[in-house]
Amino acid sequence: MSTGFVELHCHSTASDGTLTPTQVAELAKKSGMTALALTDHDTVAGAGEAASAAGALGIDFIAGIEISAEYPHPGTMHILGYGVDPENPKLKSLTEDLLAGRDNRNPRIVAKLNEMGVAVTMKEWEDEAKGAVLGRPHLAAILHRKGYVSSIKQAFDKYIGQGAPAYFDKERLTPKQAIQRIRESGGLPVLAHPIQLRTENDAQLERVVKDLVDLGMIGLEVIHSDHDAALVEKYTQLADRFGLLKTGGSDFHGTNKKDIELGNARGRRVPREFYERLVEKLQQLSLAATRS
Ligand code: AMP
Numbered sequence: 181m182s183t184g185f186v187e188l189h190c191h192s193t194a195s196d197g198t199l200t201p202t203q204v205a206e207l208a209k210k211s212g213m214t215a216l217a218l219t220d221h222d223t224v225a226g227a228g229e230a231a232s233a234a235g236a237l238g239i240d241f242i243a244g245i246e247i248s249a250e251y252p253h254p255g256t257m258h259i260l261g262y263g264v265d266p267e268n269p270k271l272k273s274l275t276e277d278l279l280a281g282r283d284n285r286n287p288r289i290v291a292k293l294n295e296m297g298v299a300v301t302m303k304e305w306e307d308e309a310k311g312a313v314l315g316r317p318h319l320a321a322i323l324h325r326k327g328y329v330s331s332i333k334q335a336f337d338k339y340i341g342q343g344a345p346a347y348f349d350k351e352r353l354t355p356k357q358a359i360q361r362i363r364e365s366g367g368l369p370v371l372a373h374p375i376q377l378r379t380e381n382d383a384q385l386e387r388v389v390k391d392l393v394d395l396g397m398i399g400l401e402v403i404h405s406d407h408d409a410a411l412v413e414k415y416t417q418l419a420d421r422f423g424l425l426k427t428g429g430s431d432f433h434g435t436n437k438k439d440i441e442l443g444n445a446r447g448r449r450v451p452r453e454f455y456e457r458l459v460e461k462l463q464q465l466s467l468a469a470t471r472s
Pocket residue numbers: 196221314315316317332333336337341342433
């Protein structure tokens with residue numbers, strides 16, 4: 181039996197977190213984690229730096245990515261890809277396509293905000309993101325700093341969150357495309373925070389999960405900051421029933437999500453065993469790929 185705890189879902193300054201990949205690794209070490217996966221939105225640009233920092237600190241590291249897939253409102257479907265190879269050309273083309281989807285969306289958000297009398301520019305958003313993937317939390321931080329809203333949350337509620345006037349969808353991959361492209365990139369697709377699907381009942385949740393399994397999904401994120409004890413139990417049973425890997429993490433974003441601490445998902449920690457099963461599965465799949 182393995183002991184210790186791990187963090188398998190978090191964001192750095194490569195997307196919309198506020199700590200650099202090195203700082204994330206340092207905090208993981210300080211929080212007692214023995215393994216870390218960085219899962220920035222639509223990019224693996226932080227993976228190299230995080231891997232070096234984790235190596236120097238003596239903790240295990242696995243590269244990851246988080247992709248949002250097409251899914252009916254008001255739900256959202258996020259798919260994590262673990263063990264993707266940052267040097268794989270398929271992964272590079274995947275992240276380029278994902279970033280193009282953002283580049284199409286972002287100016288529309290800014291134009292709408294301007295129309296609503298909110299003075300903000302793409303240049304300010306780019307400066308706020310400091311070369312990273314432009315995320316709405318960066319924009320929310322600008323609106324907060326300029327006094328248009330009193331919190332990041334209010335920026336989403338009032339302006340840029342789903343259902344708010346300056347919300348625009350970005351082009352997304354279908355779940356099938358997201359799963360296939362993660363697998364082609366050497367990664368394991370895992371359904372993130374199933375609570376955010378907002379399924380109406382257990383039967384609907386099971387149908388969604390079964391469809392994803394048929395498409396090649398390999399795991400379910402059972403522990404997450406949005407999951408209370410009853411949900412963790414429910415998703416654990418579901419994962420076991422479908423023979424899926426179980427994963428977990430806090431979804432830490434630094435001060436962009438103030439109430440979330442690294443390594444702590446609503447008071448729960450993620451057992452190291454989840455990390456070890458994940459690595460075993462990656463090894464099995466890469467062996468199978470070499471043989472075929
Ligand atoms: P984007 O990838 O640019 O669409 O932005 C997604 C990010 O915004 C994720 O980190 C979400 O957690 C965050 N986000 C989405 N909706 C909200 C909300 N209502 N309040 C706070 N953060 C949100």
